[in-house]
Amino acid sequence: MLGAGVAGLVCAYRLTQEGHVCDVYERWPGLGGQAATLDVGGGDLLERYYHHLFTSDRHIVALYDELGMGDELEWKPSSMAFFLEGRQWAFNGPLDLLRFGPLSPPARLRMGLAVLLLQKRAKDVAPFESITAREWIEKRMGRGPWRKVWGPLLRGKFGARAEDISMAWLWSKLTLRRQLEGDEARQELLGYPAHSWERLFDALRDAIVAGGGRVLIDRPAAALRRGDAGDGFVVTAGASGSFRAGHDPHGFAHASEESYDAVAATVPSDVFAGLLDDDLRTAIGGDYLGRLAATEYHTALCLLLELDRPFSPFYWTNIADPEVPFVGLVEHTNFISPERYGGRRFLYVANYLEPGHPLLALGEPELLAAYMPGLRRVQPEFSEDWIVARWLHREPAAQPIVTVGYHRRIPPLQTGVPGLVLANTTQIYPEDRGTNYSVRLGTAAAKALLKT
Numbered sequence: 001m002l003g004a005g006v007a008g009l010v011c012a013y014r015l016t017q018e019g020h021v022c023d024v025y026e027r028w029p030g031l032g033g034q035a036a037t038l039d040v041g042g043g044d045l046l047e048r049y050y051h052h053l054f055t056s057d058r059h060i061v062a063l064y065d066e067l068g069m070g071d072e073l074e075w076k077p078s079s080m081a082f083f084l085e086g087r088q089w090a091f092n093g094p095l096d097l098l099r100f101g102p103l104s105p106p107a108r109l110r111m112g113l114a115v116l117l118l119q120k121r122a123k124d125v126a127p128f129e130s131i132t133a134r135e136w137i138e139k140r141m142g143r144g145p146w147r148k149v150w151g152p153l154l155r156g157k158f159g160a161r162a163e164d165i166s167m168a169w170l171w172s173k174l175t176l177r178r179q180l181e182g183d184e185a186r187q188e189l190l191g192y193p194a195h196s197w198e199r200l201f202d203a204l205r206d207a208i209v210a211g212g213g214r215v216l217i218d219r220p221a222a223a224l225r226r227g228d229a230g231d232g233f234v235v236t237a238g239a240s241g242s243f244r245a246g247h248d249p250h251g252f253a254h255a256s257e258e259s260y261d262a263v264a265a266t267v268p269s270d271v272f273a274g275l276l277d278d279d280l281r282t283a284i285g286g287d288y289l290g291r292l293a294a295t296e297y298h299t300a301l302c303l304l305l306e307l308d309r310p311f312s313p314f315y316w317t318n319i320a321d322p323e324v325p326f327v328g329l330v331e332h333t334n335f336i337s338p339e340r341y342g343g344r345r346f347l348y349v350a351n352y353l354e355p356g357h358p359l360l361a362l363g364e365p366e367l368l369a370a371y372m373p374g375l376r377r378v379q380p381e382f383s384e385d386w387i388v389a390r391w392l393h394r395e396p397a398a399q400p401i402v403t404v405g406y407h408r409r410i411p412p413l414q415t416g417v418p419g420l421v422l423a424n425t426t427q428i429y430p431e432d433r434g435t436n437y438s439v440r441l442g443t444a445a446a447k448a449l450l451k452t
Ligand SMILES: Cc1cc2nc3c(=O)[nH]c(=O)nc-3n(C[C@H](O)[C@H](O)[C@H](O)COP(=O)(O)OP(=O)(O)OC[C@H]3O[C@@H](n4cnc5c(N)ncnc54)[C@H](O)[C@@H]3O)c2cc1C
Pocket: 002, 003, 004, 005, 006, 007, 008, 025, 026, 027, 028, 031, 032, 033, 034, 035, 049, 050, 051, 052, 053, 219, 220, 221, 222, 247, 249, 266, 267, 268, 271, 300, 302, 395, 398, 423, 424, 425, 433, 434, 435, 436, 438
């Protein structure tokens, strides 16, 4: 298994359940991939990137139950806002939409109605696969909602590619997640594990190890080839500390080799392509490699601040003001009580950026300096004195760019080489990637591997 994110750990766990012994290679010195945690001090663990669950996330809930950890998940009311025109506008349900000043009253009604109709009637993704979200929104809701709400939201996630994003992606966001009923129609409930995501990773690791496997952190795959007799595979492991060299496996010093009957890779598409030798590239073939090369990702750039006081009243603020150089503020301790962290408060300043964006080159003090005017725009009293500690993380393969026709370019789980499977976030479709879908993907990858 290559990668100890959610998909890799779940895949190895499923294979272990079937009686196979799995080694898991992981580049980072910790488990969980994009959902990995860090110790923010005092033994408190927090995800490097803000994480929560939706009530529609049934695969991961079922996994917690299966592992006897159902009690870990707590469901709490969330609070969401939009920042534009100089203030935060609450945006939690239909009533807030009716009060949403940046849109005219008819535009608010039309937007609400369009979402409602989509949720009630559009049960199939197919009609939305050949149209951009922008085209659909402008047609069904009007230009105002695109300019003030959806355009900024999509630009937040997809940057300059916002106008090319497929309506299929937005369809799934609006229909799968937000079919909220009962009390949830007024205020959405979100889930969070009582002890962060880490316990889930530990439980999966323990099960893999109990089955005779190994979970090797700070031990990336540096290369992959077929066995000398033409059967099985040889994984070349990178030296400890390779993660400091970046993500490209060509930059890793080789440490050791090990042979396996089969390999499931859960690493990003570009990393997977970089692992293959010429023989494997030929065996996989041009069509599959072309799909890997066509993958576009945006990088998550996430500044986590520990503050000595609350920043705003909301958990989640979407920034729709073009003058502000980040896309979201996620105030974790407006969702999970600061008491859990000994009274400490945490705010994520979120960004998704295209590769090569100048903000990605900045260190943490420079980035904070670049963000300060934007932070003050949202909270005019904010000053650096409020900051107790800060951490900066960058994830290059954070967000696959889902443009029109995306479904035709998705690489299948089966690479075409018997015993070699690829399972990563680019194959999650039409849903937005998330830990829930990586649980589903990990299970599907194990099945695909057993079939080859
Ligand atoms: C900013 C941000 C916010 C998010 N918020 C949420 C949220 O609120 N809720 C939610 O459910 N999901 C959220 N997600 C998405 C979620 O974290 C991911 O979809 C999910 O964790 C992906 O799991 P994965 O195993 O498929 O991939 P990854 O987590 O990317 O796992 C791939 C693993 O492969 C490893 N790897 C890379 N190269 C090598 C190599 N050469 N050898 C070995 N290992 C290697 C990586 O280190 C990583 O551990 C968020 C993601 C980001 C970036």
